[in-house]
């Protein structure tokens with residue numbers, strides 16, 4: 001079973017992906033971490049994440065260390081990630097790794113769940129289940145604000161909202177693999193739902209899809 005899970009920043013993809021992976025025995029790949037690793041590496045090398053040649057070289061040379069960098073979840077790295085993610089050759093470099101993960105999930109897992117922006121549209125258009133999580137900008141900014149606070153930072157609410165708006169716009173307006181729901185995705189607005197409710201709605205949809213696929 002392959003589950004594609006897409007959506008904008010802080011819509012709840014990470015939490016849902018981890019819960020679905022545990023529930024169905026799937027391997028999970030957070031594809032945003034790949035773009036973050038590339039963006040973070042370019043920043044560490046003192047480069048400009050918008051510089052295609054540098055970003056492509058960073059994607060080609062990516063190491064385990066880049067993927068585990070301590071600042072991977074920082075806002076600076078998030079912005080750098082969305083800049084390198086707009087470069088088609090960077091996306092091309094990361095494509096095979098993602099498809100291979102979906103087709104041959106590690107650890108003998110029964111399948112895979114990949115979360116990102118273009119999983120249902122580009123990486124795994126043949127996925128058994130496609131989910132698209134979304135939420136209002138305010139709800140997502142509030143979640144990111146709390147997440148940053150919980151991590152010990154002192155975020156400023158307006159800055160969080162502005163940075164999120166900027167990144168969403170860059171992700172949605174780019175030419176290659178823009179953020180959008182696949183035509184056959186189940187779109188779930190999580191603005192007024194807690195993690196348990198999102199999980200329950202997703203499981204219900206997955207069961208329905210699997211039943212109709214078997215029929």
Ligand code: CDP
Nearest residue numbers: 009010031032033035081082085116117118
């Ligand atoms: O955690 P959050 O949802 O804020 O972001 P993320 O999933 O870690 O993704 C960071 C950035 O990587 C996004 O803003 C996108 O620009 C890019 N990305 C992408 O282009 N395609 C993907 N499949 C996943 C992430």
